[in-house]
Amino acid sequence: MFATFIIQIFARYVLNRPVGWSEEVIITTWLWTVLWGAAFILRESEEIRFDIVYSLVSARTRRVFTVLTGIAVVALYGISLPAAYNYVGFMKVERSAYFHIPINWLYSVFIIFSIACICRYCWLTYQAIRGAKPPESDPAQLPE
Numbered sequence: 001m002f003a004t005f006i007i008q009i010f011a012r013y014v015l016n017r018p019v020g021w022s023e024e025v026i027i028t029t030w031l032w033t034v035l036w037g038a039a040f041i042l043r044e045s046e047e048i049r050f051d052i053v054y055s056l057v058s059a060r061t062r063r064v065f066t067v068l069t070g071i072a073v074v075a076l077y078g079i080s081l082p083a084a085y086n087y088v089g090f091m092k093v094e095r096s097a098y099f100h101i102p103i104n105w106l107y108s109v110f111i112i113f114s115i116a117c118i119c120r121y122c123w124l125t126y127q128a129i130r131g132a133k134p135p136e137s138d139p140a141q142l143p144e
Helices: 002-014 021-041 059-093 103-130
Strands: none
Touching: 002 021, 021 103, 059 103
């Protein structure tokens, strides 16, 4: 992604001949990197929280927060998943401007992301109900 960005800057400002395909590559790689990373690479301790409140409450209250958040996330992603799937499926009729890749292939990462989030929050909710220790609020405080 970065190399493509540099190529675009060079082509636009040095050669005065911008290349259009670079924007398509950058947007696609950014979309896949962010959603794939959020679904599979980001640890729970690295998730964004309202630390002001979360760090002040007891472990039991943190578990309650985890259960409530898990139920909300699973419900919202679960409700939106059929519509997202239909939209991504519908986008098969469109193709990207330069590489002519079906747009549904490019957006399919959102379906993967949604399913991964549902699974992750089902697991976190289950763990919190069982009484497992909730994640720390500050990843810098976690032991390496």
